[in-house]
Amino acid sequence: MPAETFTADQKQSLLRDGYVIVRGAAPPEQVARARDRIQAALPKDERRLLVPAGLATHEDTVGLLNDTCLADILRNEMGPYPPIVSAQVAVTPPYDDLDGAPAPHVDGSWSGKIPTDPDEIDLATTRPKDAARYFGPDDDVRGTNDGQLWLDPDRTISIGSYTALVGVALNDQTEPGNGQFGVLKGMHEAVEAVFRRQRDAGSVIGPEGLGWPRIKISASGRPYMNGLPDAVREAAHCAAEQAPPIAGWPWRWVTPVLLDAGDAVIALHSCPHTPTPNLGPNPRMNVYFRVRRLREGNPHEGTRRLGHGVSDHPDRGYFGQFLDYPPDYDPWATSVAKLCDHWSEWDGMRELVASG
Numbered sequence: 130m131p132a133e134t135f136t137a138d139q140k141q142s143l144l145r146d147g148y149v150i151v152r153g154a155a156p157p158e159q160v161a162r163a164r165d166r167i168q169a170a171l172p173k174d175e176r177r178l179l180v181p182a183g184l185a186t187h188e189d190t191v192g193l194l195n196d197t198c199l200a201d202i203l204r205n206e207m208g209p210y211p212p213i214v215s216a217q218v219a220v221t222p223p224y225d226d227l228d229g230a231p232a233p234h235v236d237g238s239w240s241g242k243i244p245t246d247p248d249e250i251d252l253a254t255t256r257p258k259d260a261a262r263y264f265g266p267d268d269d270v271r272g273t274n275d276g277q278l279w280l281d282p283d284r285t286i287s288i289g290s291y292t293a294l295v296g297v298a299l300n301d302q303t304e305p306g307n308g309q310f311g312v313l314k315g316m317h318e319a320v321e322a323v324f325r326r327q328r329d330a331g332s333v334i335g336p337e338g339l340g341w342p343r344i345k346i347s348a349s350g351r352p353y354m355n356g357l358p359d360a361v362r363e364a365a366h367c368a369a370e371q372a373p374p375i376a377g378w379p380w381r382w383v384t385p386v387l388l389d390a391g392d393a394v395i396a397l398h399s400c401p402h403t404p405t406p407n408l409g410p411n412p413r414m415n416v417y418f419r420v421r422r423l424r425e426g427n428p429h430e431g432t433r434r435l436g437h438g439v440s441d442h443p444d445r446g447y448f449g450q451f452l453d454y455p456p457d458y459d460p461w462a463t464s465v466a467k468l469c470d471h472w473s474e475w476d477g478m479r480e481l482v483a484s485g
């Protein structure tokens with residue numbers, strides 16, 4: 130009988146690590162159906178396996194959450210949520226180094242083209258000196274990841290948010306180095322602490338806010354989009370020094386989530402994560418869902434244009450559209466409150482969190 134809730138051990142894992150594994154979440158026939166459909170839709174002659182958009186909303190894809198025990202587990206442990214209508218299909222080809230080391234990040238910020246010359250970065254604002262060239266005249270260029278530079282019209286929030294990232298594996302990823310979903314284990318609380326500090330200081334929430342440069346310069350002198358607050362990066366590297374090395378896994382500060390086909394991972398939004406290189410020999414195939422707990426009073430809950438399931442910025446339309454909100458519902462204040470108290474969105478964790 131499929132699980133409907135977390136076990137006591139799974140609750141402890143989620144609390145401690147910021148993520149938890151659900152073994153055998155999707156039955157083999159459902160996994161095979163989704164895998165075959167994705168496989169058939171992939172272009173055969175390109176190195177980057179771009180997945181056709183139609184797959185994101187196909188019932189065989191979204192069914193990996195909607196028609197499995199994951200739906201019940203989320204409803205019971207997180208709470209009610211609007212219908213999931215889309216997913217992210219993520220395929221990493223075999224022998225793909227992803228152009229370098231893993232880059233853990235907190236979901237929800239803008240990602241896109243930035244200057245390659247460090248002299249073109251304003252180190253005070255952590256933005257390009259010629260910002261309009263990259264971000265648009267009004268900071269209105271949508272990121273290549275469909276993210277926005279600013280979420281709210283007043284530009285006080287630079288990060289979108291949701292409650293749970295759910296990943297379902299469609300192939301065997303039990304050996305480290307097969308393109309696993311990687312996490313900064315246990316760093317979710319450090320991320321929440323940064324959001325609280327930013328809020329308490331009256332700072333921007335997210336990149337460009339207190340302790341979180343938007344663009345940094347690498348040791349080799351190249352600017353990069355910075356997916357992590359400085360304090361979280363430092364804490365993660367410190368923690369990694371205590372962690373035992375993993376054979377076949379050179380990225381010590383990142384923990385590989387070892388999944389077999391049909392297994393799932395559920396991570397808090399605040400748990401930093403990253404794709405990792407696939408050293409081969411098989412394509413790494415995962416389907417991800419970004420799920421946000423229902424927000425009472427929000428008139429847009431359940432609207433298809435939010436792209437619930439794939440969007441990491443559901444206070445705006447998926448394509449960045451501003452939505453009209455009634456005077457008695459403030460989506461921006463609500464999201465900041467949730468970022469600063471991530472367990473408030475997990476009904477089933479309430480007792481354990483309170484006892485800790």
Ligand SMILES: [Fe+2]
Pocket residue numbers: 234235236402403
């Ligand atoms: Fe991500």
